[in-house]
Amino acid sequence: MTNSKNVILTARDIVVEFDVRDRVLTAIRGVSLDLIEGEVLALVGESGSGKSVLTKTFTGMLEENGRVASGTIDYRGQDLTALKSHKEWANIRGSKIATIFQDPMTSLDPIKTIGSQITEVIEKHQGKSAKEAKELAVDYMEKVGIPEAEKRFDEYPFQYSGGMRQRIVIAIALACRPDVLICDEPTTALDVTIQAQIIDLLKSLQQEYHFTTIFITHDLGVVASIADKVAVMYAGEVVEYGTVEEIFYDPRHPYTWSLLSSLPQLADEKGELYSIPGTPPSLYTPVKGDAFALRSDYAMQIDFEEHPPIFKVSDTHWAKTWLLHENAPTVHKPSVIEDLHEKIRSKVGFAQIDF
Incomplete structure (x- = not known):
């Protein structure tokens, strides 16, 4: 979050629920974000982390069984959560906030x-x-x-x-x-060469038209190429936020470490990739503590008991992890993502990362 005067969209404490077979699934759990005019914000995380659901709240395109249960979304002084009908959304959807979908x-x-x-x-x-x-x-x-x-x-x-x-x-x-362009994994279904062309196209158009962009992806190579800021999502919440340089060079959340460790360019000599063990928690029941704790090698007892607050790393960088508490033991990010920039640059045929 930021105090910049150029914030054009502010989401605060957004909770999104879906009714699924007589049960309630909480897909977004208290997300707060600021969208800065002219910047590219990347939303990254595994499938099901809530990236697309979150941005659908900005255009009123949640499925019929979904709703914004609480929170506010301020777009240039207008609370988007107050809009209910398609007619009310007509002045926002497309003309103000447009979406490019995966397919x-x-x-x-x-x-x-x-x-x-x-x-x-x-x-x-x-x-x-x-x-x-x-x-x-x-x-x-x-x-x-x-x-x-x-x-x-x-x-x-x-x-x-x-x-x-x-x-x-x-x-x-x-x-x-549009004022804001949401790109929802627009290159996922395309081959690598075409992906690179589409990314270059989006970058050049963004520079020409100066629209603000939200880029949803699970491909961190794309993130490094196109983003200014990065929000890392896990189990319906943002667990780390920072500039693209901060997320790649100085990541602080164990989940971000895991995502970076699984970059295809970091495969070992046998071509084997790191994969995150386990599965995300069920969102049908309240999540206790840190949602990533059960999958983390760095989890402490408190991670299973109390939800971590935001710990500020810099004016532009924060993470929700008890590892940043002043009383936490000192731990270091995995060795595989040390000197990440040089390791990726040394891989032939991968030229997307260009800070």
């Missing part, structure tokens, strides 16, 4: 041409005429790297490759002229 086919209409889907958004959000909208649509297509954009304007999604469809989804998001 572009969930965002594209298979029976409408690519061009019509972009022009529809331009006419709605920018108030342009049909002629103006087409000119802008072709321009957006060219900006996201669609070759022969004017010729491909009247083609359908099935005529585009997966990487090209993702570029079109990005073009549609740009056409909304």
Whole structure:
């Protein structure tokens, strides 16, 4: 959290619950975050840690059985948790806060041409005429790297490759002229080469249009390449937050250590990777103590008894771990992530990390 004057979205103590077969699952447990104008915030963590659920609260897109049970989300002076209907969300979703999803086919209409889907958004959000909208649509297509954009304007999604469809989804998001762009694992389904192209595209567009970005991923290589700040999520809460340099060079939470230790580039001579033992706790029942304690080699007795508060490391860096308490024993991060930057740089073919 920060006191910057350029905070455009503030989430405080967000709790999200889902009704599942007569039981209540608490997917988000007291998350607080500040989103800084013009920055890229990466949300990282294992599947099921709550990354996508959290950002859905910013666009009112929780499933019908889900709800924000408590907390506030302030977007430029407006409390988003007070919005209930699709009509109330219409002025926020897309035009102010837009989302790029993992699978572009969930965002594209298979029976409408690519061009019509972009022009529809331009006419709605920018108030342009049909002629103006087409000119802008072709321009957006060219900006996201669609070759022969004017010729491909009247083609359908099935005529585009997966990487090209993702570029079109990005073009549609740009056409909304959003204030905040949420990228929900937009490269996961693509091969490594296309992933790198999409990341480079997003970086260049962010620099050109100056929108604020939330980037959801489990790929820490991508995080190092694109993020300014990083929020590490585990079992529905943020357990560590800092600048990208702080998270990579000076991580403090054992879960962050584990995530970094499992980077593919740190595989041993046999090609074997570190994997985090055990499974996350059930979120159907209250979590006692530190949610990561049962999977951590560094857990102390207090980790099983009391939930750790925020311990400040610097003005931009904090972590929820009792290891930062003044009375905790001194422990060091795993040797495999010592000198992490040099170890990754020494791996041939991995050039994404560039602080």
